[in-house]
Amino acid sequence: MSEQLPSLYGGVTSRRVTVNDLQRAKDAGERWAMLTSYDMLTAALFDDAGIPVLLVGDSAGNNVLGHETTVPVTMDEMVPLVRAVARSTKRSLVVADLPFGSYQGSPEQALTNAVRFLQVGAQAVKLAGGRRVLPQVELLVESGVPVMGHLGLTPQSVNTLGGYRVQGRGEAGDRLLEDALALQEAGAFALVLEVVPGDLAERVSKELRIPTVGIGAGAGCDAQVLVWTDMAGLTPGPGPKFLKRYADLRSVLTEAATAYADDVREGRYPSQEHGYS
Ligand code: KIV
Secondary structure: OOOOOOOOOOOOOOOOOOHHHHHHHHHHHOEEEEEOOOHHHHHHHHOOOOOOEEEOOOOOOOOOOOOOOOOOOOOHHHHHHHHHHHHOOOOOOEEEEOOOOOOOOOHHHHHHHHHHHHHHHOOOOEEEOHHHHHHHHHHHHHHOOOOEEEEEEHHHHHHHHHHOOOOOOOOHHHHHHHHHHHHHHHOOOEEEEEEEHHHHHHHHHHHHOOOEEEOOOOOOEEEEOOOOHOOOOOOOOOOOOOOOOOHHHHHHHHHHHHHHHHHHHOOOOOOOOOOOO
C-alpha cells in the first residue's frame, strides 16, 4: 500500500523527512527550506516550525566555536553538535557537514567520519567539491550514507578561492555544471549551490534530476538554505547581499541583557514575586 506523502510544509509531517521525500518534492515542483542548526533549542524549534532539513554546518566555526572561518573546525567539535541536533528533532532530516580535512584524504577517511555522524543520529552528510571528490561520494553512497554535494563558493576552500567571491562566472559555469552532473551520477541526493550567478543556478537546477539548494544563487533553485544566525539577525552587520533577515535577534538580546543588568544594579530584580517564602 502506498504511504500518504507528508507535506514538507508547516511541521505537519508525522515522521522524519527522507531523501526520497526531497526527490518527490522536486518532481512535484515543491520548494523547501533548509536552515543550519547547532544546538538543542534551535533544532527543536525549527523542527516544530516545519523546516524539513536541518544542516549542522561547519559554519559552526564562525557561529559557535569562535573561529574566523570554517577551516579550523574538527570532527571532534562537530560530533557533539550533530548529536544534540539529532536528539532534539523528530521530523527534520539532519544533514551533518564533513569539516575541512575530514574527507579529502581518501574515500575511506570520508566513510570513517561519515559513519561517526550517522552513529550519533544524522541521516545524511554534506561534503564540498566536484569531480575530485567523486570516489568519496561513490563509496559513501554504496555504503549507505546519503550525500549532499556543495559547489560554488565552498568556504572550506576560501584560501584557494582567494576570498568570499561569486563563483561560476563565464566558462567556470560550464565546469560547475559538469561537476554537478558528475556528483548526481555518483549518487548525491541533493546539491548546495553557494554564491553563483542566478542564471547558472537555474540552468543547473533544470539539468539535474536531484534537488538543488541555493544560497546566494537566485530563485531558480529547488530549495534554499540560510545560516540561522544570519536569517534571524543575530550576526552583526548587514551581511552578504543575498541575505534576508527575518528578525532582529541581535537588538532583542542586547536590549534584554541591558535591561536585566540595569534591574540588578537598581535592585528591581529579583523582586518579591521571584523569591521563595
Ligand atoms: O556550513 C554551512 O552553514 C553551509 C551552508 C551555508 C550551506 O555549508
